[in-house]
Amino acid sequence: MAIIAMRDVVKEYPSPKRGGDPTRAVDGVSLDIEAGDIYGVIGYSGAGKSTLVRLINALEPTTSGSIEIDGTDITRLGESKLQAVRTDIGMIFQQFNLFNSRNVAANVAFPMKIAKVDKAKRDKRVAELLDFVGLSDRATSFPDQLSGGQKQRVGIARALSTSPKILLADEATSALDPQTTADVLDLLQLVNREFGITIVVITHEMDVIKRIGTKVAVMEHGKVVEHGDVFSIFSNPRHRATARFVSTIIAGTPSDRELEELRTRHRGTLVTVSVDDHQTAPHEVLSRLIGPGTQAQLVYGGMNELGGRSFGHLTFELLGEDAKVRESIAQVAQIASIKTLEEVAE
Ligand SMILES: Nc1ncnc2c1ncn2[C@@H]1O[C@H](COP(=O)(O)OP(=O)(O)OP(=O)(O)O)[C@@H](O)[C@H]1O
Numbered sequence: 435m436a437i438i439a440m441r442d443v444v445k446e447y448p449s450p451k452r453g454g455d456p457t458r459a460v461d462g463v464s465l466d467i468e469a470g471d472i473y474g475v476i477g478y479s480g481a482g483k484s485t486l487v488r489l490i491n492a493l494e495p496t497t498s499g500s501i502e503i504d505g506t507d508i509t510r511l512g513e514s515k516l517q518a519v520r521t522d523i524g525m526i527f528q529q530f531n532l533f534n535s536r537n538v539a540a541n542v543a544f545p546m547k548i549a550k551v552d553k554a555k556r557d558k559r560v561a562e563l564l565d566f567v568g569l570s571d572r573a574t575s576f577p578d579q580l581s582g583g584q585k586q587r588v589g590i591a592r593a594l595s596t597s598p599k600i601l602l603a604d605e606a607t608s609a610l611d612p613q614t615t616a617d618v619l620d621l622l623q624l625v626n627r628e629f630g631i632t633i634v635v636i637t638h639e640m641d642v643i644k645r646i647g648t649k650v651a652v653m654e655h656g657k658v659v660e661h662g663d664v665f666s667i668f669s670n671p672r673h674r675a676t677a678r679f680v681s682t683i684i685a686g687t688p689s690d691r692e693l694e695e696l697r698t699r700h701r702g703t704l705v706t707v708s709v710d711d712h713q714t715a716p717h718e719v720l721s722r723l724i725g726p727g728t729q730a731q732l733v734y735g736g737m738n739e740l741g742g743r744s745f746g747h748l749t750f751e752l753l754g755e756d757a758k759v760r761e762s763i764a765q766v767a768q769i770a771s772i773k774t775l776e777e778v779a780e
């Protein structure tokens with residue numbers, strides 16, 4: 435069952451100008467997030483990602499549509515019942531949002547204090563959580579004595595303190611360097627695996643989703659334009675926005691500019707073959723490509739490893755008599771997708 439089920443969710447903000455058109459920050463989103471997923475939501479700035487998160491968290495009311503959290507439609511709940519739903523949802527932020535005047539232990543304990551958990555239980559849980567995030571020795575430090583990565587670990591410990599079922603991460607690694615990002619993403623994956631917490635990861639970096647995502651939705655202008663499991667989205671993006679995000683980390687077909695460049699050095703027929711080792715053995719593709727009388731040289735692209743599966747887009751220059759080259763292409767077309775790259779139009 436979906437732990438988060440959104441149906442036709444719309445969020446409009448009134449125009450700052452009197453009589454102006456409202457902004458549709460979220461425009462008819464329907465999405466099911468299954469319990470146990472690490473669900474990535476990717477989109478450019480202004481796509482509506484943070485707004486969507488605030489709606490899931492019931493920090494703002496929806497304009498229309500429904501959002502069910504674990505079977506409860508939160509768009510119809512009063513404030514007191516919403517409080518209960520919110521304790522099931524933890525959240526971490528790009529700027530960490532820690533209290534600078536409180537030490538690490540007090541930051542982690544804060545949501546439990548609000549939930550009126552008694553002091554002995556709080557202390558025990560804080561110790562467990564700091565141990566889990568690797569900061570046991572920093573309990574009495576203050577946030578400004580910590581690095582960004584350490585601050586985010588405190589943020590994660592705090593978010594987990596009330597044992598939520600869902601963790602929302604809005605650009606949680608965007609302020610961190612690549613190594614620290616990798617460490618924090620590993621920690622989020624551990625949170626998911628160890629406690630079975632469903633995680634929604636908001637990001638504009640495809641690499642974040644590639645590292646830990648199980649599913650992904652792509653947002654553009656308030657709409658989800660494409661969604662699915664990470665492997666199928668990465669290996670076969672259909673929407674233009676998706677293809678652009680995927681191309682930031684996966685070499686697909688050469689762009690027009692790259693093709694022009696390749697043409698100056700490679701006069702033969704250029705073809706791009708898409709390979710997925712669950713469908714076709716890559717060596718089978720190669721042996722068909724290099725048929726009798728044709729030679730192939732790899733000029734662009736590469737293979738990727740994702741979820742125990744290999745796939746990639748490989749661009750070859752084929753050399754040989756026209757008829758032989760055509761025969762090789764026909765042979766490959768029987769078992770894999772192959773595309774001949776046309777000259778770039780002047
Ligand atoms: N409180 C608000 N009042 C008015 N307009 C808002 C408000 N919050 C967001 N918007 C508008 O809604 C749209 C979506 O904003 P949102 O912050 O959800 O985008 P985002 O995808 O999170 O962007 P970013 O990657 O920059 O964080 C934008 O056009 C924004 O200006």
Ligand SMILES: [Mg+2]
Nearest residue numbers: 483484485604
């Ligand atoms: Mg945002």
